[in-house]
Every structure is written in C-alpha cells, then in structure tokens.
Amino acid sequence: MAIFRTDPLSGLKIEKSTENLVRWNLIAAFATLAVGGLLGLLVVLTRWPSVHLLPLDYYYRFLTLHGIDALLAWIIFFEIALVHFTSAAILGVRSYAPWLGWLAFALMLAGGAVINVIVLMGGADIMFTSYVPLKGSPMYYLGVILFAVGALLGFIVFFINIAMAKRDGGFKRTLPLGSFGMLAASIIAVLTLAHGAAIMVPTWLWSMDILGSIDPAAYRLVFWGLGHPSQQINVSAMVAVWYMTSAFVVGGKPVNEKLSRTAFVLYILFINVASEHHLLVDPVLSTWHKIVNTSYMMHLAVLASMIHAFAIPASIEVALRKQGHTRGLFEWLKKAPWGNPAFSGTAISILLFGFLGGTTGVIFGTEQFNIIRHNTIAITGHFHSTVVAGTTLAFMGFTYLLIPFIFRREIIWKGFATIQPWIYGVGVALLSIGMMSAGSFGVPRRHYDITFSGAPFSFTFDPSIDLFLSMMGVGGLLAVAGGVLYICLAFGSIIWGKKIEQ
C-alpha cells in the first residue's frame, strides 16, 4: 500500500518511493555538475590565451570529461528526476516501477563512474564526439553504453507511470502541460538513445578488435542522431520546467494550452533534423537532403520555441494581472517576484536562450552560415547559450522549488540564493558572447593552441580576438562563481536547511 504525503507548499501528493528517486537523481546531478563545472573552469582558463593553464594532454582529457559530466551526466540525472516528478508527483499517483527507476539510476551511476575513471586515467582522450578512427579504451564505450541504457530505462519509467496513472485516474483526457513537455522529452529520448545504442555498441566491439572497422561517415551520421537530439531532450525538459515554474511561482496558466501542446509536438517531429548541420560537408548526403533540413524543417522547430517564448511570459503577465498588478503595460513586470531565484532563474533562462541561443541557432543552423562557422568557437558560444544559459539555468531555478517540495528543507542563505541566477546568467552570457565574437574571426573550437606554435606556416588572428577571449575568460570565472554558489546552496540546503513541517 503506497503511502502519500501532501506537500504543504505545492499541494502535491507525493509518495515515498517517488520522493527517494527524485532525491537521489538530484544529488547525482548536483555532484556531476560540480565535477563538470570544475573541469570547465580549467578548460576556459586554458582557452584564455593570457592564462593558457593546462598542458596539452590534460587539456583534451579535461575537455572530454567536461562534455561528459556537464553536458550529459548533470542534465540527464536532473531530467530523470523530472521524469519521476512529472509522471508521479504532479499526477498524484505512486511510482509504478520504482525497481526500474533504481536499476536505471544504478546503471547511470556505474556508467558515469566508469567514464570518469577511464578518461582521468588517460584511456579516452577522444573528445565528446569520439569520432572514429579515434579509438578509446573499450571500458570508455562500455561506460557510455551503461549510462545510455540506464537513461533509456529511466525514460521508460515515464511511459509506465503515465499509462498506469491513466488507468488509476491520475489524469483524464490529457496530461498537465509540465508532464506533457516531459512526455515530448521522453519520446525524443527513446529515439535519441536508440541511435546511441546503434552506434556505440558496434564502436565498442571495434575498440576490442571484434569488428574490423567502423565507417567514419556512417559513424558521424548515426552519432549525430544521438549527439544533437540529446540536446532536444534538454530543450523540451527546459520548456516543461519554464511552464511548471510559472505555474508554481505565480500561478501562471498558458494563454492557449492547445497551442503550447502543438509546439511540443513540433519539437518531436522536426527538432531532430537540427543535427543536419554536423553533416553539411559530408559527401555521402545529397544537396537536396541538406537544404530541405537546414532551410525548411529547422524553422518548424524554431516556430515551436517562439510559441513557447511568447506563451510563457504571457501566462506570467496574465497571472500577475489577475493578482491586481494592472496599472499600465508593465506594472506586472515591475511587481514580478524577481527576488525569488526560481522565478529569476526561469526569466533569465528564457531571455538568454531566446536571444543568444535561439537567434544564433537559426543563423548557424542555416547551410551557408554553417559552412563558414562550423568549426569555430562561435558554435561553442552558441551551445553554451542554449544548454548552459538556457537548460542549466532553468534547472538551477527549479532546484529552489524542488528542495522544499522533495527534500522538505528550506533554502539556506536566502540573500545568496537571490543573486545566484543573476551571477550565473551574466557570466554565461559574457562567456557565450566572447566565444561567438572570437569565432567570427575564425578562432577554432576545441583547439589547444591558437598561436599554432611550431607549425610550418605562421598565422595570426585579428588582434581583437584577445578582447573577446578575455571576455570569455571573465565570463567563465563569473559563471563558475555562480555555479559554486549553486552547489553550496543545493547541498547546504539539503544538509542544513531548516526542516519544513508537514
């Protein structure tokens, strides 16, 4: 017999096994963000020419692990926590397969640990993309497969929970919007992780010399069925978090719920083709294929983001106007709860995701622009403004709600919590703009030494890149300060936060 408690802050009915699954996935997320962020600090201090901190081999090693921990592990652990939260707690039902949730968690933890150890031991200095014929230790690929299978099982829990919740009356015709967004994320996740299995299993066999070779073009094609769509899981989950934060903090309801749901369906149908730009110079795909994806399909996914980008602020405005903030056009904006880090985190996330990540995504995803910029640090700037300023910041903001709801603890250091999203947001914005500006001058991404010392031909960039790379470095330091504050606030609140009485 499942035992539920009614959370006094959110009014949600939460069962113990759901609570524990959300808790442990969040703890793993915080821990991996701490490691990924530390590695990010070392990487940015190396790409900043005035500092150039790490030696060559450690740079590529830490860059590989920064991608794994900050881009995959932190975000996917958080998303699996959201899977349990939105498919059980939001619907007021129990977790129907907690054993599967724990199996998923164990596999992800084991896979993540194996990857970290192998990369730190120097067994896989092959970067996040691990393009063949670069070959890592078989244990690296095994770690990736374990993590991916764990994540896949975690997302399958979502489908089990909503199917059983429908039977038990957890919802009637359709899911609440936050859960619907996570449904879109889970559907994209299954497609994405299937691509991952299709390419990582043969690559693992190749790394053990069981398979003779892996075709590099086939690897790139299938890898980007994993690599880029995994970012679209993040986009769907982030937008779901935006809607939920608006609902929890100001009581926001979508102005037109059908339109918001349609936008999530557009993500499922069209956003995966965004990965096409990784393949623009591959001769195996036809020009028609490239143009139809980069010049037509991509905009249907962008349309979805624009619908959300207007629907969520509109839901906030309508909710605040209902609370009486009706004077003029912008009283609601002035009276919005800017001191609440959950709200400010979401607002900054929407702004930066739209104006830095979204606009540059449209530009860089277009065929002609992409050819010019693809291997420059401008792309790194783009995805830091989507995945970090957008997804990570939205998840940080939502943490300030989840800790009281799920851990039943108050947030400590409320003053610091209020400024944390601002410090982090400004830092990541400077980091991204610095990278994108330097990339416009052709500064390559990933490269250890952009002075090309020891090369047979000399090349120097326009001197203004020093300014932009310094902007990147300062922004990186500021973002790390905001990140450290977030980790301290998260763990500190879980351990020392005042208990919330039921």
Next chain:
Amino acid sequence: MPKLDHKDIIEAPGVLVLALIFLAVFVVIWFAHLKWLMDVWGVK
C-alpha cells in the same frame, strides 16, 4: 453579441509590446552585426 473590449482580445498586452520592442532591437542588432561580419570577412 456584446462589444469586445481590447483587453478581452489581448490578454497580455505587456508581452506584445515587449515582443515588438525586442523585435525592433533585434533587427537593428542583426543588420549592425551583418555589416560588422562583412568587414571581418572582407566581403566587398
């Protein structure tokens, strides 16, 4: 049929105005950025 007030049609006028302001700013930045890029890349 009762006459509709504009507030019944536009539930979030602030967001509409903000969107128009952002659109105008974005168009200005876009063209300024394009001109800058053409200088950087040496486009005649």
